[in-house]
Amino acid sequence: MDHVIIFDTTLRDGEQSPGASMNVPEKLRLATQLEKLGVDVLEAGFPAASPGDFEAVQAISKKIRGVQVAALARTSKEDIERGWAAIRDAAKPRIHTFIATSDIHMKHKLKMSRDKVIQTTLETVRYAKSLTDNVEFSAEDASRSDRDFLCRVFEVAIDAGATTVNIPDTVGYSIPDEFGELVAYIRDHTPNIRKAVMSVHCHNDLGLATANTLAGVKAGVRQAEVTINGVGERAGNTSLEELVMSIHTRSSLLDLCTRINTREIYPTSRLVSMITGIIVQPNKAVVGANAFAHEAGIHQDGVLKNRMTYEIMEPATVGLDTNRLVLGKHSGRHAFRQRLNDLGYDLEKKEVDRLFGKFKELADKRKELLDEDIEALVAEEILRIPDVYKLLYLNVVSGTVAVPTATVKLMIEGQEAQGAGFGIGPIDATFNTIAKMVGSSAGLLRFSVNAITGGMDAQGEVTVRLQENGLVSLGKGTDPDIITASAKAYINGLNRLGYLKNNPSLKAEERRL
Numbered sequence: 105m106d107h108v109i110i111f112d113t114t115l116r117d118g119e120q121s122p123g124a125s126m127n128v129p130e131k132l133r134l135a136t137q138l139e140k141l142g143v144d145v146l147e148a149g150f151p152a153a154s155p156g157d158f159e160a161v162q163a164i165s166k167k168i169r170g171v172q173v174a175a176l177a178r179t180s181k182e183d184i185e186r187g188w189a190a191i192r193d194a195a196k197p198r199i200h201t202f203i204a205t206s207d208i209h210m211k212h213k214l215k216m217s218r219d220k221v222i223q224t225t226l227e228t229v230r231y232a233k234s235l236t237d238n239v240e241f242s243a244e245d246a247s248r249s250d251r252d253f254l255c256r257v258f259e260v261a262i263d264a265g266a267t268t269v270n271i272p273d274t275v276g277y278s279i280p281d282e283f284g285e286l287v288a289y290i291r292d293h294t295p296n297i298r299k300a301v302m303s304v305h306c307h308n309d310l311g312l313a314t315a316n317t318l319a320g321v322k323a324g325v326r327q328a329e330v331t332i333n334g335v336g337e338r339a340g341n342t343s344l345e346e347l348v349m350s351i352h353t354r355s356s357l358l359d360l361c362t363r364i365n366t367r368e369i370y371p372t373s374r375l376v377s378m379i380t381g382i383i384v385q386p387n388k389a390v391v392g393a394n395a396f397a398h399e400a401g402i403h404q405d406g407v408l409k410n411r412m413t414y415e416i417m418e419p420a421t422v423g424l425d426t427n428r429l430v431l432g433k434h435s436g437r438h439a440f441r442q443r444l445n446d447l448g449y450d451l452e453k454k455e456v457d458r459l460f461g462k463f464k465e466l467a468d469k470r471k472e473l474l475d476e477d478i479e480a481l482v483a484e485e486i487l488r489i490p491d492v493y494k495l496l497y498l499n500v501v502s503g504t505v506a507v508p509t510a511t512v513k514l515m516i517e518g519q520e521a522q523g524a525g526f527g528i529g530p531i532d533a534t535f536n537t538i539a540k541m542v543g544s545s546a547g548l549l550r551f552s553v554n555a556i557t558g559g560m561d562a563q564g565e566v567t568v569r570l571q572e573n574g575l576v577s578l579g580k581g582t583d584p585d586i587i588t589a590s591a592k593a594y595i596n597g598l599n600r601l602g603y604l605k606n607n608p609s610l611k612a613e614e615r616r617l
């Protein structure tokens with residue numbers, strides 16, 4: 105059976121989802137999980153886009169040893185130099201360079217002739233090849249490009265040393281038959297195509313990203329570019345879990361496989377949702393809350409029916425185990441530390457000590473703590489530092505007669521500050537008070553509450569979306585008390601807005617692929 109190379113771009117294209125920016129510790133944590141999931145290539149970022157991107161790609165390159173680490177770069181010497189500087193310490197570095205090949209992009213965006221695009225491709229791929237053997241070339245907006253010109257560009261890129269050529273449906277415009285034909289055309293009309301791996305990169309604007317990717321795979325592509333939960337620009341990218349489980353479930357029909365450890369799919373999905381603040385829709389294929397919801401009904405019928413009457417995949421195959429290890433108030437430091445290690449956290453002793461204190465506090469309120477609770481604790485306590493604002497104390501009075509009032513104590517850049525304010529409800533009072541204390545004029549675009557595990561005593565997980573001066577951030581907070589969770593989410597959103605302000609990045613249209 106042929107392997108399909110899984111190229112994960114959650115950290116690069118996924119991060120381009122509005123508000124999904126991640127800080128360096130969060131990216132490192134996600135990269136570690138992606139390595140455990142078994143992706144073949146991990147696109148860590150776009151180092152020339154911002155200093156923050158550079159730092160994250162460099163940190164990932166130093167830490168992740170078992171997976172190819174790719175850096176995105178435009179077809180310019182400066183971008184490629186910057187990309188290479190960030191990944192040169194990786195065990196298996198890959199430079200991924202791209203240029204637009206559609207007439208509309210060449211004319212309006214690049215202001216380059218076809219000949220100039222060919223020349224630029226030749227020079228920059230050759231330059232990238234002088235730095236590493238592992239070079240990927242992408243023809244941005246390939247699906248709207250002239251087919252023969254596209255073949256010519258790929259031929260030149262392969263001659264210049266590209267080992268992977270990628271065919272992006274940048275704007276999510278293709279439909280499956282058409283996209284499969286495009287791939288077949290490139291395969292049949294690019295003379296040296298066998299010297300490179302063909303790849304596709306699809307967007308989900310018409311809900312066809314997974315279908316288009318499969319059509320590409322059937323036409324001979326052996327690398328698929330995907331993201332966890334399908335996050336990404338606009339409607340997102342092809343979702344890793346959908347593609348991988350399609351190949352896994354229908355492997356005899358497709359005669360293909362991947363190297364993904366499918367049991368890590370669900371934990372990875374949870375982690376991405378938690379870090380980015382982008383909630384998975386309940387009816388999402390494979391990882392949505394309802395994806396296996398008929399399970400209870402089948403259990404009621406006991407073993408009388410065969411599970412396979414209704415289930416094409418088993419929940420356990422994607423890592424949704426019902427008998428997960430549970431920790432409680434009697435669990436000791438050793439068991440706690442072991443669980444952190446099993447979840448992929450390699451923390452310093454003082455971090456473990458701090459977390460263990462918080463774990464005990466939480467375990468006093470709830471009988472059982474699941475992996476999701478522990479992940480949430482780490483996200484709250486470890487991944488967020490260094491934050492500019494931190495919640496120290498919150499007291500809220502509300503009810504049918506009182507005017508909702510919040511008293512808040514914050515740490516603002518190392519200084520304690522206290523404030524109080526009113527609102528139309530307890531959460532409004534809390535947000536007003538915090539906004540006044542930090543001098544923020546950010547608007548609240550969205551507010552949502554979720555229970556992260558089942559049961560009345562579940563921790564509340566609050567997500568906020570904030571906007572200020574055109575920048576959008578997502579903030580997330582968890583706590584058994586939803587008003588406290590809301591305050592944490594709001595503060596997290598403000599910290600992320602601050603991060604975005606201090607790390608000005610390339611404009612969206614400069615970093616599309």
Ligand SMILES: [Zn+2]
Pocket residue numbers: 117274305307336337341616617
């Ligand atoms: Zn993309």
